[in-house]
Amino acid sequence: MKLIGLDVGSKTIGVAVSDALGWTAQGVKTIKWDENNITSADEELKSIIIEHEIGKAIIGLPKNMNGTIGERGEASQVFAKHMEEVHGIPTVLWDERLTTMAAERVLLEADMSRKKRKKVIDKMAAVMILQGYLDQK
Numbered sequence: 001m002k003l004i005g006l007d008v009g010s011k012t013i014g015v016a017v018s019d020a021l022g023w024t025a026q027g028v029k030t031i032k033w034d035e036n037n038i039t040s041a042d043e044e045l046k047s048i049i050i051e052h053e054i055g056k057a058i059i060g061l062p063k064n065m066n067g068t069i070g071e072r073g074e075a076s077q078v079f080a081k082h083m084e085e086v087h088g089i090p091t092v093l094w095d096e097r098l099t100t101m102a103a104e105r106v107l108l109e110a111d112m113s114r115k116k117r118k119k120v121i122d123k124m125a126a127v128m129i130l131q132g133y134l135d136q137k
Contacts, residue, residue: 001055004048005130007096007122008059008079010035013045014122016130017052022137025130027123028052035075038082049087057083060096060129092133099128 005025007014015028028048033041048054059080062072069077080091103124 002052003056003058004054005058005126007125007129008076009122012122013041014126016126018130018134022134025127027127030122042086054089057089057091058094058130058133059091061093062096094129094133096129099125103128
């Protein structure tokens, strides 16, 4: 069963997909969406879910450093529930603390320009969320 990893922000959703064996995560794309219209990414996500035969979604849960869940974390919880209802696949919320910073560091070390980093940072964070989940299994 393949998994989809999602880094859900207010304007974009980074998307990664696992291989069939659940060993590695590959970045797929960054979807532009409007957080105020929770259905605005549904068609693109549906297309990816069908194309890759996805069986489960791993959604980044941004916790505060003290472990509490703030506004962004609550938004991820709402999105996870929406994914289950609309796409009919189970979701797992995965602690994503520091994944965006780690992705930024990897891209900086690769000497990627700021403009290019901005385009791929969310997709890279989705890869790190999904890979973290896969490595823990």
